[in-house]
Amino acid sequence: MASFTSGRLHVIGGGLAGSALATLMAEDGIDVTLYDEAEPFESRWTRGMQTAPESHKTAEPEIFHDPDGVVADYFARWPEIPTKLIRPAHCVMGLKRGRRKPAIITLDQGISRALIARRLGFIARAYTAFSLWQNRYASEESRVEGTIASGMLESDEQANVPGTYHRDALAVLAEVLFSMPAHRCSKALLGRVMTPKASKLFSKSHEPVFSAIDPIILNDIALPALRERFITSGGSIKANTKLGDIDSTSDYATDLLFDDDSQIVLKPNDAVVLALHPKPLCDAVPDIGMTPAPAKRQTMAFELKRPFAEPRCLLVSDDIVRAIYCNRRHLQVSLNSGLHIPNDGTIDQFAHRIWQRCVWLCDQYLNLDLQVRSENAEGFDHPNYRFIDAEAPFPELSPGLAALRHRLQPPWKNLFLCGDSFPAEHAPGPAALFTSVKQVRQQLQAFFSN
Numbered sequence: 012m013a014s015f016t017s018g019r020l021h022v023i024g025g026g027l028a029g030s031a032l033a034t035l036m037a038e039d040g041i042d043v044t045l046y047d048e049a050e051p052f053e054s055r056w057t058r059g060m061q062t063a064p065e066s067h068k069t070a071e072p073e074i075f076h077d078p079d080g081v082v083a084d085y086f087a088r089w090p091e092i093p094t095k096l097i098r099p100a101h102c103v104m105g106l107k108r109g110r111r112k113p114a115i116i117t118l119d120q121g122i123s124r125a126l127i128a129r130r131l132g133f134i135a136r137a138y139t140a141f142s143l144w145q146n147r148y149a150s151e152e153s154r155v156e157g158t159i160a161s162g163m164l165e166s167d168e169q170a171n172v173p174g175t176y177h178r179d180a181l182a183v184l185a186e187v188l189f190s191m192p193a194h195r196c197s198k199a200l201l202g203r204v205m206t207p208k209a210s211k212l213f214s215k216s217h218e219p220v221f222s223a224i225d226p227i228i229l230n231d232i233a234l235p236a237l238r239e240r241f242i243t244s245g246g247s248i249k250a251n252t253k254l255g256d257i258d259s260t261s262d263y264a265t266d267l268l269f270d271d272d273s274q275i276v277l278k279p280n281d282a283v284v285l286a287l288h289p290k291p292l293c294d295a296v297p298d299i300g301m302t303p304a305p306a307k308r309q310t311m312a313f314e315l316k317r318p319f320a321e322p323r324c325l326l327v328s329d330d331i332v333r334a335i336y337c338n339r340r341h342l343q344v345s346l347n348s349g350l351h352i353p354n355d356g357t358i359d360q361f362a363h364r365i366w367q368r369c370v371w372l373c374d375q376y377l378n379l380d381l382q383v384r385s386e387n388a389e390g391f392d393h394p395n396y397r398f399i400d401a402e403a404p405f406p407e408l409s410p411g412l413a414a415l416r417h418r419l420q421p422p423w424k425n426l427f428l429c430g431d432s433f434p435a436e437h438a439p440g441p442a443a444l445f446t447s448v449k450q451v452r453q454q455l456q457a458f459f460s461n
């Protein structure tokens with residue numbers, strides 16, 4: 012255990028980031044107080060479920076992209092947390108077939124191994140391993156031609172660039188909102204996206220690139236375990252305490268001002284961490300030097316008459332639609348936040364426009380015919396829909412704010428920012444969150460050692 016005895020640490024915001032950081036620092040021997048406007052050691056995930064669309068109110072783990080295994084590393088040190096908190100996950104997204112070239116993306120070898128292991132009998136396993144290997148080493152052209160009938164390609168330039176759309180989508184995979192147990196994937200579906208390397212396929216150790224956190228284990232086991240360790244290590248909790256503002260000199264934050272009129276006077280060797288979503292962060296400290304990211308996501312849900320056997324997701328950077336999640340009986344559509352949702356009689360025209368766009372996008376990129384799944388309300392050419400005031404799972408970074416993250420400097424020497432919007436090298440998500448916890452811990456260790 013390190014022996015930092017000088018200053019005190021005040022962590023504002025006891026979500027996953029603040030709780031994880033405060034616990035590590037308390038275990039390092041720092042005098043830590045964790046403040047939350049509600050109750051620390053809860054997750055926005057749990058609270059967000061209250062505003063989540065109906066089809067998303069499930070305890071299904073969601074996929075995220077964590078090539079360095081930072082989330083698993085954090086929890087690996089604690090034996091009380093089941094290792095199945097972080098599971099290997101399977102990702103099938105934006106598959107194209109039919110008239111367009113399929114995109115071929117390299118997925119993690121964990122999936123290939125799982126697929127092989129599922130086959131019954133040696134011959135079936137060997138055959139699957141052989142076809143995966145063959146697919147991996149086939150030329151780009153023959154992989155494409157082997158997948159679709161010849162002569163059916165469109166002349167669309169974009170369609171003929173294999174994989175471009177999907178590789179972009181991988182960058183924001185943290186947001187992919189579905190997961191699918193391997194046994195429910197059809198071989199054809201998986202076969203189209205898997206291109207494992209033979210060496211990786213047979214290597215003994217592998218880290219899955221795609222993972223999923225089990226929300227039940229997180230909420231019922233991991234967060235209470237963090238709380239217990241925090242308290243055992245001498246940490247203090249101040250629940251129902253909302254930060255209103257920070258007073259400062261030009262170099263140092265000097266006072267924390269809370270909404271209940273209480274105040275903490277900081278000594279120069281005290282540190283403050285703001286572990287808040289950018290929206291409440293900017294509300295509390297407007298001069299932080301960044302613009303708030305929207306905390307809500309404009310979402311529509313269209314009712315469909317036939318459920319999706321295989322959930323799918325499409326992430327787009329579009330004037331109208333930001334993402335489409337085909338989720339059971341709903342088509343969940345995240346709208347571009349710049350879009351103006353009318354509140355007059357033109358609302359049905361608006362819905363029609365969104366629906367038409369989804370039909371087109373799903374046809375182009377998911378090979379899905381939405382029209383056959385829809386049951387249009389009488390007199391309308393779009394299905395029933397509703398708007399959902401949904402909390403965004405991860406900060407909705409505008410391109411400007413995402414670019415700004417590279418230059419973002421907290422305004423005072425004793426102030427640190429922690430959370431999934433801050434590590435510039437990651438898209439917001441769990442991997443970004445735990446990377447930030449790791450980075451801020453190092454910065455604090457340097458601060459307290461001086």
Ligand SMILES: Cc1cc2nc3c(=O)[nH]c(=O)nc-3n(C[C@H](O)[C@H](O)[C@H](O)COP(=O)(O)OP(=O)(O)OC[C@H]3O[C@@H](n4cnc5c(N)ncnc54)[C@H](O)[C@@H]3O)c2cc1C
Nearest residue numbers: 024026027028047048055056059073253254291404430441
């Ligand atoms: C519907 C939904 C589903 C999700 N699903 C998943 C999933 O499947 N997998 C996954 O990995 N992630 C998921 N997430 C995202 C996950 O919840 C977040 O990544 C994570 O909770 C972020 O943690 P954080 O500590 O950065 O922020 P938060 O959890 O938002 O914590 C910030 C804390 O600060 C407190 N606070 C705010 N303002 C103040 C103030 N002025 N003073 C004091 N305290 C304040 C808040 O009460 C809050 O507790 C989901 C989120 C939602 C909403």
